Amino acid sequence: MNKPFYNSPVLTTWRQAAGQDWPAYVEHDFVKGLADGTLPAEAFQRYLIQDYIFLVHFTRAWAMAVVKSESLEEMKIAAATVDALVNQEMQLHVQTCLKAGISEEQLYSAAEAIENLTYTRFVMDAGLSGDFLDLITALSPCVFGYGEIGLLTQRLAQADTPYQEWIDTYSSEDYQNLCFTVAEMIENSCKARLGDDPVKSVRMPALCKRFHTATKLEASFWEMGLKGSKW
Amino acid sequence: MNKPFYNSPVLTTWRQAAGQDWPAYVEHDFVKGLADGTLPAEAFQRYLIQDYIFLVHFTRAWAMAVVKSESLEEMKIAAATVDALVNQEMQLHVQTCLKAGISEEQLYSAAEAIENLTYTRFVMDAGLSGDFLDLITALSPCVFGYGEIGLLTQRLAQADTPYQEWIDTYSSEDYQNLCFTVAEMIENSCKARLGDDPVKSVRMPALCKRFHTATKLEASFWEMGLKGSKW
Amino acid sequence: MNKPFYNSPVLTTWRQAAGQDWPAYVEHDFVKGLADGTLPAEAFQRYLIQDYIFLVHFTRAWAMAVVKSESLEEMKIAAATVDALVNQEMQLHVQTCLKAGISEEQLYSAAEAIENLTYTRFVMDAGLSGDFLDLITALSPCVFGYGEIGLLTQRLAQADTPYQEWIDTYSSEDYQNLCFTVAEMIENSCKARLGDDPVKSVRMPALCKRFHTATKLEASFWEMGLKGSKW
Amino acid sequence: MNKPFYNSPVLTTWRQAAGQDWPAYVEHDFVKGLADGTLPAEAFQRYLIQDYIFLVHFTRAWAMAVVKSESLEEMKIAAATVDALVNQEMQLHVQTCLKAGISEEQLYSAAEAIENLTYTRFVMDAGLSGDFLDLITALSPCVFGYGEIGLLTQRLAQADTPYQEWIDTYSSEDYQNLCFTVAEMIENSCKARLGDDPVKSVRMPALCKRFHTATKLEASFWEMGLKGSKW
Numbered sequence: 001m002n003k004p005f006y007n008s009p010v011l012t013t014w015r016q017a018a019g020q021d022w023p024a025y026v027e028h029d030f031v032k033g034l035a036d037g038t039l040p041a042e043a044f045q046r047y048l049i050q051d052y053i054f055l056v057h058f059t060r061a062w063a064m065a066v067v068k069s070e071s072l073e074e075m076k077i078a079a080a081t082v083d084a085l086v087n088q089e090m091q092l093h094v095q096t097c098l099k100a101g102i103s104e105e106q107l108y109s110a111a112e113a114i115e116n117l118t119y120t121r122f123v124m125d126a127g128l129s130g131d132f133l134d135l136i137t138a139l140s141p142c143v144f145g146y147g148e149i150g151l152l153t154q155r156l157a158q159a160d161t162p163y164q165e166w167i168d169t170y171s172s173e174d175y176q177n178l179c180f181t182v183a184e185m186i187e188n189s190c191k192a193r194l195g196d197d198p199v200k201s202v203r204m205p206a207l208c209k210r211f212h213t214a215t216k217l218e219a220s221f222w223e224m225g226l227k228g229s230k231w
Numbered sequence: 232m233n234k235p236f237y238n239s240p241v242l243t244t245w246r247q248a249a250g251q252d253w254p255a256y257v258e259h260d261f262v263k264g265l266a267d268g269t270l271p272a273e274a275f276q277r278y279l280i281q282d283y284i285f286l287v288h289f290t291r292a293w294a295m296a297v298v299k300s301e302s303l304e305e306m307k308i309a310a311a312t313v314d315a316l317v318n319q320e321m322q323l324h325v326q327t328c329l330k331a332g333i334s335e336e337q338l339y340s341a342a343e344a345i346e347n348l349t350y351t352r353f354v355m356d357a358g359l360s361g362d363f364l365d366l367i368t369a370l371s372p373c374v375f376g377y378g379e380i381g382l383l384t385q386r387l388a389q390a391d392t393p394y395q396e397w398i399d400t401y402s403s404e405d406y407q408n409l410c411f412t413v414a415e416m417i418e419n420s421c422k423a424r425l426g427d428d429p430v431k432s433v434r435m436p437a438l439c440k441r442f443h444t445a446t447k448l449e450a451s452f453w454e455m456g457l458k459g460s461k462w
Numbered sequence: 463m464n465k466p467f468y469n470s471p472v473l474t475t476w477r478q479a480a481g482q483d484w485p486a487y488v489e490h491d492f493v494k495g496l497a498d499g500t501l502p503a504e505a506f507q508r509y510l511i512q513d514y515i516f517l518v519h520f521t522r523a524w525a526m527a528v529v530k531s532e533s534l535e536e537m538k539i540a541a542a543t544v545d546a547l548v549n550q551e552m553q554l555h556v557q558t559c560l561k562a563g564i565s566e567e568q569l570y571s572a573a574e575a576i577e578n579l580t581y582t583r584f585v586m587d588a589g590l591s592g593d594f595l596d597l598i599t600a601l602s603p604c605v606f607g608y609g610e611i612g613l614l615t616q617r618l619a620q621a622d623t624p625y626q627e628w629i630d631t632y633s634s635e636d637y638q639n640l641c642f643t644v645a646e647m648i649e650n651s652c653k654a655r656l657g658d659d660p661v662k663s664v665r666m667p668a669l670c671k672r673f674h675t676a677t678k679l680e681a682s683f684w685e686m687g688l689k690g691s692k693w
Numbered sequence: 694m695n696k697p698f699y700n701s702p703v704l705t706t707w708r709q710a711a712g713q714d715w716p717a718y719v720e721h722d723f724v725k726g727l728a729d730g731t732l733p734a735e736a737f738q739r740y741l742i743q744d745y746i747f748l749v750h751f752t753r754a755w756a757m758a759v760v761k762s763e764s765l766e767e768m769k770i771a772a773a774t775v776d777a778l779v780n781q782e783m784q785l786h787v788q789t790c791l792k793a794g795i796s797e798e799q800l801y802s803a804a805e806a807i808e809n810l811t812y813t814r815f816v817m818d819a820g821l822s823g824d825f826l827d828l829i830t831a832l833s834p835c836v837f838g839y840g841e842i843g844l845l846t847q848r849l850a851q852a853d854t855p856y857q858e859w860i861d862t863y864s865s866e867d868y869q870n871l872c873f874t875v876a877e878m879i880e881n882s883c884k885a886r887l888g889d890d891p892v893k894s895v896r897m898p899a900l901c902k903r904f905h906t907a908t909k910l911e912a913s914f915w916e917m918g919l920k921g922s923k924w
Contacts, residue, residue, distance in 0.1 A: 056306065059306065060297060060298045060300075063294040063298050063309075064295075066290060066294030067298065067355075068821075068822050069291075070822070070899075072335065072336065072339045075287065075290065075317065076317060078294075079290065079294070080314075080317075082294065082310050082313055083310060083314040083318075085310075086311075087310075087311075108302075108303045117584060117675075118576060118580040121584045121586070122579060122583045124587045124591075125582075125586045125587060127590075128589075128761075129760065129761050129763070129824075130763075130824050131822075131823050131824035191895070192895065193895065193896055195895045196895075201888065202884070202885065202886065202887070206763075213579075230692055298590065298591065299590075299591050301591070301592075345811065348815060349807065351818075352814035355822075356821075358821075359818075359821050360529065360530050361530070362591075362596065422664070423664065424665055426657075426663065427664075433654065433656070433657045437532075444810075461923055525756040525772070525775065526756070526760050528753060528756030528775060529756050533801075534797065537752065537779065538779060540756075541756070541776060541778075541780075542779075544756065544759060544776070545772060545773075545775070545776040545780075547772075548768065548769060548773075549776075566765065567765065
């Protein structure tokens with residue numbers, strides 16, 4: 001499988017540091033079930049509801065990135081992402097769920113799965129404890145993993161999968177462009193803080209570890225979707 | 232002078248608590264100079280440059296409000312404001328300044344006046360130290376003061392004032408509607424945290440004090456625009 | 463079983479809101495094993511290592527309480543707790559672990575169990591998203607639960623339990639006094655923000671929910687100690 | 694004048710970057726007045742009251758450093774400083790003020806001078822927006838400036854200055870040792886984030902700017918003490 005990872009040295013380093021946990025996330029059975037259509041409707045529904053709550057906290061995390069941005073580029077991209085999350089991604093979920101008879105207020109106040117709580121609070125604390133880079137690192141497995149998953153599911157999609165709309169969202173030119181934009185910003189943000197060769201910077205191992213942890217938490221989110229929450 | 236203050240018991244209480252410092256802000260000589268056109272071009276230019284830096288931090292503060300929002304209404308309004316600030320208000324400034332030969336990067340990295348630093352960091356710390364309400368209270372003199380000032384300058388505007396575009400921005404239906412939307416949210420946010428009669432809540436004096444301090448910092452911002460920075 | 467819960471209306475309300483999850487935490491099999499000495503040494507060791515990492519983040523959370531304190535009483539108690547955690551509780555762990563051949567640097571960099579990560583980041587985000595009260599509520603199940611557990615294990619302790627030193631720590635007059643001091647502060651902090659009858663305040667249900675979630679995360683911490691990490 | 698600046702390459706770089714603003718702070722007329730005893734009692738009183746409020750926020754800032762610490766050394770030093778500030782420095786002020794008939798509660802709730810507000814909120818936002826290093830940089834002019842001032846005033850002190858107790862505090866072995874401890878930590882913290890030669894790191898100019906701004910805010914604090922608040 002070709003994994004472009006958006007042409008970035010830093011992202012490539014991060015993904016490699018995640019080792020087998022990266023494919024365990026982006027090629028998870030949940031993902032394969034989306035592509036071939038074998039994912040149970042119940043699992044998708046569980047995922048959708050939790051993903052809405054996830055998006056609430058993901059929006060908070062990107063808002064925290066606005067708070068912590070130190071260049072005009074960082075501020076604009078983070079602010080645009082906040083807007084896209086609230087006004088596009090969350091709306092997509094709301095509409096899908098409305099069809100299934102679930103109101104937005106119900107979504108907002110649904111019980112949060114522990115896998116959700118763990119992942120999102122880990123990201124928020126990355127923002128509180130570190131700088132813009134620490135936060136963006138924790139956000140990256142979601143942004144770029146969904147990009148890869150979009151392309152992968154598009155390639156493998158069976159004609160009759162009921163999840164084509166989901167696949168179209170993340171394989172869309174819009175979403176793929178977002179990935180490239182954020183990847184470019186990350187390179188710039190790293191160079192501004194870590195120097196000309198960020199991959200060799202003294203902070204890189206800590207950033208790799210943060211990316212790795214977030215990657216595992218993404219995989220546990222799929223697992224929760226597939227089999228229900230562990231706790 | 233009629234001061235509707237957007238029909239809200241909480242806002243009315245806050246404004247009254249600011250006493251004479253409220254009119255000292257919204258009827259400042261800088262404001263009168265905008266309306267009658269006597270404001271020196273140099274003062275307006277100084278204001279514009281500092282206001283751009285202010286908008287950067289104001290955007291950060293509204294992003295912090297997204298981080299701290301506890302209802303769907305709060306999150307949506309705060310996120311929409313972040314977007315409006317970055318993509319509308321800041322762009323307006325950038326275009327005005329571009330005409331005067333100042334690039335956006337220059338704006339972003341201009342030396343920050345102490346009046347600016349004081350005000351914006353006070354607001355950010357309100358977000359760090361308190362809850363959503365503490366933060367929104369510190370943001371309110373700017374939001375609603377500019378609403379009042381927009382209406383006031385529109386009413387007093389001389390036909391030949393060179394600042395008509397500025398006046399039109401803040402007296403516009405768009406901006407006035409934003410004020411009403413935020414005012415309604417504040418009532419709801421207060422009721423959700425302070426009970427049915429927020430004005431009588433035990434936290435109200437501390438919120439009034441915070442609003443008052445921010446009001447004085449707004450007046451000092453006009454003063455800086457008019458006469459240059461104190462430090 | 464007598465549960466004094468430190469004579470506080472607010473704490474009593476919180477504990478009741480946690481329902482059966484409260485005794486599931488304070489009377490967990492891990493706790494019973496401490497008292498009757500049947501807890502496997504391996505389980506205690508696993509707990510000790512994770513508890514060290516927990517104390518690091520718990521210290522960060524109490525430091526966040528200093529950041530967010532709004533009265534002299536709050537600041538002094540939170541600062542004293544930061545000091546007690548770093549210079550007493552953590553030192554106790556370090557010495558116990560040193561006897562077992564584990565250095566403090568090893569402790570500090572041990573792999574963090576997911577139960578630990580979940581709990582501590584949930585607490586930190588309570589501090590980032592809310593005010594002092596939201597944070598203290600999330601910290602309370604640990605503070606007061608260990609107080610109850612100290613008294614309970616002291617009452618049930620078998621003469622030959624190898625965990626007497628642990629039991630002595632949390633049943634000590636020092637620790638019990640700390641509980642009463644913090645309980646009194648919580649009543650005062652609630653009254654200062656919620657009015658004379660905090661239990662009936664509009665924010666109480668949200669605080670109860672936060673306390674309840676933290677209580678469940680405490681129980682999952684014991685479970686991790688007893689049986690190893692779930693993930 | 695000999696300025697050891699605690700033997701640190703990073704601190705030396707920061708101080709040099711502050712240029713003439715560094716001696717303008719550490720050799721301010723307020724400082725000279727402490728040494729030769731000509732400082733008016735009224736000015737010292739004004740300083741003492743504001744310095745108490747400053748210490749409250751300085752404690753909050755060091756607590757934020759605990760929140761953001763990423764090594765055991767950082768956590769221990771930051772926590773010890775929180776404790777020293779609350780239980781020693783603030784107590785010193787309280788006792789001095791009690792002699793002058795001012796209670797601690799009065800101190801805590803005294804009106805905050807704008808110079809105080811500006812400086813302390815600037816430091817807090819350094820903690821919110823950046824990482825541990827950004828925060829520590831903003832805290833450094835206070836820590837090390839008072840160290841230099843302690844030595845300077847001790848050297849210049851007239852036998853009859855009424856401010857000998859203040860001079861003794863900051864020239865004491867205890868305080869000087871604190872400076873050396875924090876200086877060593879800063880070198881280590883910089884190396885852990887900026888590499889083996891922090892002074893040449895890409896982040897150094899931004900850190901220098903932050904140090905410089907905080908230095909100017911320290912000087913404005915003396916100015917406020919000497920002549921009253923500007924606003």
